[in-house]
Structure formats: C-alpha cells, structure tokens
Amino acid sequence: NAGVMQNPRHLVRRRGQEARLRCSPMKGHSHVYWYRQLPEEGLKFMVYLQKENIIDESGMPKERFSAEFPKEGPSILRIQQVVRGDSAAYFCASSRNREETQYFGPGTRLLVL
Amino acid sequence: TQLLEQSPQFLSIQEGENLTVYCNSSSVFSSLQWYRQEPGEGPVLLVTVVTGGEVKKLKRLTFQFGDARKDSSLHITAAQPGDTGLYLCAGERNTGNQFYFGTGTSLTVIP
Numbered sequence: 352n353a354g355v356m357q358n359p360r361h362l363v364r365r366r367g368q369e370a371r372l373r374c375s376p377m378k379g380h381s382h383v384y385w386y387r388q389l390p391e392e393g394l395k396f397m398v399y400l401q402k403e404n405i406i407d408e409s410g411m412p413k414e415r416f417s418a419e420f421p422k423e424g425p426s427i428l429r430i431q432q433v434v435r436g437d438s439a440a441y442f443c444a445s446s447r448n449r450e451e452t453q454y455f456g457p458g459t460r461l462l463v464l
Numbered sequence: 465t466q467l468l469e470q471s472p473q474f475l476s477i478q479e480g481e482n483l484t485v486y487c488n489s490s491s492v493f494s495s496l497q498w499y500r501q502e503p504g505e506g507p508v509l510l511v512t513v514v515t516g517g518e519v520k521k522l523k524r525l526t527f528q529f530g531d532a533r534k535d536s537s538l539h540i541t542a543a544q545p546g547d548t549g550l551y552l553c554a555g556e557r558n559t560g561n562q563f564y565f566g567t568g569t570s571l572t573v574i575p
Contacts, residue, residue, distance in 0.1 A: 384563075393466075393567045394565040395565070396564070407562060409562070444506075453509075455508070458504075
C-alpha cells in the first residue's frame, strides 16, 4: 500500500523557467492538498483539490502558480517563470475525504538558480 | 501572520531528559494535530486531538489539548536520540478547508 508519492524529489530550475511538480495520492484518496515550506518557516497551505475541482486556492499566489488534479493521473503544481523566492520544499498531502487524516508525501525540493 | 506559535523554536537536550513543546494561538480550533518531520521527508502524523482538555498518550509522548481548544502541548519523557526531529502542530478551524501549521520546534537529543 504505497503512500503519497511526489516527483521529482529534487528540481533545479533557472530563473524564468517552468517547474512542474507531481503528486500521486494514496490509493483510494480523492482529496489533495499542496503546501509550501520555506526555510525557517512552517508549512503554508496553498491549495486544496478534489478530482477535477479546485476547492480552495486561498493560499496560492495570484500569479505564475496553478494546480490541477485531473480525472486520471497525478495532481500537478505548476510554477511558471520561476524566481529565486520560489525556492522551497513543496509538500503534497492526500486524504480519503475532507474530514479524514491527511497523509504527506516526501516533498519536492525546488531550487531556483 | 502566524496563527499558531510554537515554543521553543529550538531545543537541545541530553538523552533521558524530559521536555515539553507548546503550541499556542488566540484562535479556536476544531481539532489539532501533531506531526514529526525528519530532514528530507514529509511530516508524519503523531496524533489528533479534538476535545477540549483531551489528553492522549503515545508511548513516551503525552499530548494535551487546551480546555478552550486554543493551545496544545507535547511532553516527551526520557527523550531518546530517535526523538530528534522537527515537531509541528497544525490546527483545523471550523471555517475553511485548510490546516494552519505552527512554526515548528526543532528537537535534538544528544546521546
């Protein structure tokens, strides 16, 4: 019973490039959450998705960031035209439904040069 | 603004000592969770508390939810090197869909 999977684990991008982070939830989980963890800071909520729907994106920056969770395949967090300030660890969590426990993936460490 | 404040931010103790980590807020939460995160990994859930005044024990770890559901504490008895890690509290409010994470407490237990 595989846990939440994220890939890549490490991603290096130059300023202005695009970063695509993938999250495969646990089997049977249809709710996905993305968080960002900056150095010396706690995790900050970004977006909450169910299959094909964005439920809450109140934590997402208004520009350059987007997320999707298609009917088939993993959830994708996309960052366009990355800047150095985007360097952080991005974590995905999944749950069976809104009320149940969120299980976290190992994270993707993004470094923008 | 940080909804949940944890203290201390850093803690370094000798093996065998006891310690308490605090998670405080001025807001009320419907539930509160404690996680432990090791370097290079995602947070792993330790416990969820939902009732004001609730106390839960997990081996040498004791978790308490404040009566007013605004704060929580984690007490570790006879700490071991394997307890080393970043401890995070996270609260869920009745409104909205997100968890609010605390600032974290980085614990180092020295053998």
